[in-house]
Amino acid sequence: MKIHVNRIPAEGxxxxxxxxxxxxxxxxxxxxxxxxxxxxxxxxxxxxxxxxKADIRCPLLMTCARCLEDFSSxxxxxxxxxxxxxxxxxxxxxxxxxxxxxxxYPMFPICQPDCKGLCTTxxxxxxxxxxxxxxxxxxxx
Ligand SMILES: [Zn+2]
Ligand SMILES: [Zn+2]
Numbered sequence: 593m594k595i596h597v598n599r600i601p602a603e604g605x606x607x608x609x610x611x612x613x614x615x616x617x618x619x620x621x622x623x624x625x626x627x628x629x630x631x632x633x634x635x636x637x638x639x640x641x642x643x644x645k646a647d648i649r650c651p652l653l654m655t656c657a658r659c660l661e662d663f664s665s666x667x668x669x670x671x672x673x674x675x676x677x678x679x680x681x682x683x684x685x686x687x688x689x690x691x692x693x694x695x696x697y698p699m700f701p702i703c704q705p706d707c708k709g710l711c712t713t714x715x716x717x718x719x720x721x722x723x724x725x726x727x728x729x730x731x732x733x
Contacts, residue, residue, distance in 0.1 A: 595635055595683045597642055604636040613650075616690050622655040623697055631689055642675040644685055650693050654701035658709035659717050667696045 593609040613625035629650035636643050650667045671692045675683050708718035716723035 593631060593633060593685050593689075595642065595644070595685065597637060597677045597681045597683065598679045600635055600637045600642070604634055607633045607635060609633070611686070611689070616686070618690060618694060620697065622657065622701055624653040625650070626653050627651045629693070631685075633685065637677070640676060640678070642677045642681075642683055644673040644675070644683075646671050646673065646685065646689060646692070648689055648692055652697075654698075654703075656703035656707055657700040658702060658707045659719055660710065661703055661717065661719075663701075663703040665701070667693055669693075669696050 593607060595607070599605070609631045610628045611631065612628055618625055629648070631649075632647040634645045648667065648669050648671065652665045652667065653662055654665050655662050669692055671688070673685055673688045675681075677683060704719075710717055711723050711725050713725040714723050716725075
């Protein structure tokens with residue numbers, strides 16, 4: 593989203609943009625972006641500063657760190673960006689938006705809070721079915 597400072601009215605301006613994540617290099621081994629993401633921004637300016645309040649919504653496809661299944665998730669985050677500007681400037685918020693999303697990535701994506709993961713012996717996904725190596729109950733007894 594490129595913002596022409598001299599086109600921002602005194603009362604502020606609401607803008608919407610959709611980004612293709614492909615050229616932004618936001619993929620991680622366990623986090624993929626297969627769909628465009630959306631940014632709603634409310635832009636205001638003072639004499640020397642542009643203030644962009646951004647509402648970022650980004651769908652993700654993540655791989656669970658415990659069971660290795662892919663699952664859909666999304667990041668929904670608010671951010672405020674400040675730029676020192678003069679009236680002839682054009683501000684591009686893309687880098688800041690990208691940064692906000694990447695910083696919001698979970699360290700270890702987990703498909704559900706109580707994901708049981710994989711059996712370390714046979715690899716059975718224990719969310720789907722139990723296996724004969726399921727010793728958790730014996731150990732806790
Ligand atoms: Zn899982
Ligand atoms: Zn097993």
